[in-house]
Amino acid sequence: MERFVVAGGARLAGEVQVTGAKNSVLKLMAASLLAEGTTRLTAVPAIYDVPVMASLLETLGCSVGQEPGAVEVTVPAEPGCEAGYDLVRRIRGSIAVLGPLVARCGRAKVALPGGDAIGSRPLDMHIAGLLKLGATVEVEHGYVVATAPRLTGASVWLDFPSVGATENLLMAAVLARGTTTIDNAAREPEIVDLCTMLGQMGAQIGGVGTSTLVVDGVDALRPTAHETVADRIVAGTWAIGAVMTRGDVRVDGGRAEHLEVPLDKLVAAGAQVDVDATGFRVRMEGRPRAVDLVTLPYPGFPTDLQPMFLALDAIAEGTAMATENVFESRWMYVDELRRLGADVRTDVKHAVVRGRERLSGAPVRAHDIRAGAGLVLAALVADGTTELSDAQHIDRGYQGFVESLVRLGADVRRETVPDDTY
Ligand code: EPU
Numbered sequence: 001m002e003r004f005v006v007a008g009g010a011r012l013a014g015e016v017q018v019t020g021a022k023n024s025v026l027k028l029m030a031a032s033l034l035a036e037g038t039t040r041l042t043a044v045p046a047i048y049d050v051p052v053m054a055s056l057l058e059t060l061g062c063s064v065g066q067e068p069g070a071v072e073v074t075v076p077a078e079p080g081c082e083a084g085y086d087l088v089r090r091i092r093g094s095i096a097v098l099g100p101l102v103a104r105c106g107r108a109k110v111a112l113p114g115g116d117a118i119g120s121r122p123l124d125m126h127i128a129g130l131l132k133l134g135a136t137v138e139v140e141h142g143y144v145v146a147t148a149p150r151l152t153g154a155s156v157w158l159d160f161p162s163v164g165a166t167e168n169l170l171m172a173a174v175l176a177r178g179t180t181t182i183d184n185a186a187r188e189p190e191i192v193d194l195c196t197m198l199g200q201m202g203a204q205i206g207g208v209g210t211s212t213l214v215v216d217g218v219d220a221l222r223p224t225a226h227e228t229v230a231d232r233i234v235a236g237t238w239a240i241g242a243v244m245t246r247g248d249v250r251v252d253g254g255r256a257e258h259l260e261v262p263l264d265k266l267v268a269a270g271a272q273v274d275v276d277a278t279g280f281r282v283r284m285e286g287r288p289r290a291v292d293l294v295t296l297p298y299p300g301f302p303t304d305l306q307p308m309f310l311a312l313d314a315i316a317e318g319t320a321m322a323t324e325n326v327f328e329s330r331w332m333y334v335d336e337l338r339r340l341g342a343d344v345r346t347d348v349k350h351a352v353v354r355g356r357e358r359l360s361g362a363p364v365r366a367h368d369i370r371a372g373a374g375l376v377l378a379a380l381v382a383d384g385t386t387e388l389s390d391a392q393h394i395d396r397g398y399q400g401f402v403e404s405l406v407r408l409g410a411d412v413r414r415e416t417v418p419d420d421t422y
Pocket residue numbers: 022023024026092093118119120121122123124125126127160161162163164165186303304326327328369370397
């Protein structure tokens with residue numbers, strides 16, 4: 001187990017680099033399955049999930065070359081079609097192989113990933129969409145098995161703009177016979193990134209960046225080279241950290257246009273945000289003001305920045321209300337934040353946070369990537385020392401988190417300790 005030991009009282013100042021997005025690169029790796037040959041991805045972050053996805057692709061017969069910042073996936077003429085539980089359960093993003101495999105091989109057998117610390121995560125919309133595209137889908141023995149000699153274009157309407165369902169259906173539709181319309185599609189920058197890569201591979205996709213995607217299926221795609229879009233959640237984490245610590249941080253490579261709502265909220269909290277050609281700078285003097293937030297699919301406030309913003313509200317002047325609309329159990333970490341002295345009350349969808357001048361360091365535990373990052377930010381403004389256990393969750397989504405914090409002036413160190421036995 002990894003443990004981060006964080007000394008409170010830091011002021012983050014300096015420059016930090018943002019790499020490609022976790023939630024894009026995993027899907028881009030899956031998309032490479034759609035074409036025989038070698039696809040090269042760059043701006044690949046050095047995070048835990050990437051080698052796990054690489055291992056999954058290897059079990060499907062691909063060879064995967066990894067070098068710093070890049071991945072090359074070589075896909076055989078006939079990839080395997082079975083993605084086992086052992087790898088799928090480790091990273092939720094691996095469900096993204098379902099669409100490409102059924103499109104490419106006529107059959108896919110992918111383990112159900114199961115729930116996790118942020119809530120139940122069913123696949124009903126993925127499955128309903130594949131059924132519409134003409135696949136036979138069965139869920140048996142913990143696997144979803146989809147079969148279709150060739151998918152056929154159809155009109156699909158999503159009940160909720162699910163990121164994962166939109167991605168899977170897009171990757172299925174690009175090789176289907178005829179035209180597919182996906183209505184109420186997710187339009188996160190990572191979806192746009194996937195559409196861009198699929199377009200380079202020869203896919204015909206209209207409405208990119210809108211909630212109606214129109215896909216004209218083609219017979220085959222070709223491999224490509226593609227640079228992963230910058231990670232807006234990592235960039236947003238640094239921006240919030242700068243405000244909480246009354247610091248001055250330039251986020252190099254951060255795409256402010258992908259963070260409009262969160263950066264506006266930081267301005268409402270009292271920060272100064274300056275956008276330049278290759279990133280943005282966030283400065284803060286004094287104590288932030290409390291700011292309400294409501295998580296929503298893009299372009300709304302991202303659920304993945306909710307824990308960090310709650311940490312900010314925990315030390316802000318005033319009372320804030322946060323509303324979580326995307327994941328049902330995304331308040332699980334709040335008990336940990338309370339251990340740091342935060343005054344937070346939650347019900348199913350809401351949290352009311354009464355800001356306190358300072359928090360106090362304590363031993364706490366990371367339940368997931370984003371909760372872990374939020375707790376580290378809280379620890380930076382707490383008196384004394386915080387020991388964050390299960391910090392390996394943070395390694396799933398943030399490249400060199402501790403090193404970046406240290407470069408920005410924080411006193412943080414990593415310890416590897418034996419796993420608890422129960
Ligand atoms: N949902 C269903 N049925 C479905 C699909 C989704 O009910 O068939 C529900 C989910 O249970 C959830 C909501 O719809 O309540 C949104 O889920 P979505 O499918 O949009 O999320 P996802 O694809 O599972 C991705 C990211 C998450 C991010 C969400 C929302 C990856 C690997 N994960 O998840 O990222 O929070 O979109 O933006 O891309 C993280 O990085 O820490 C993380 C959790």
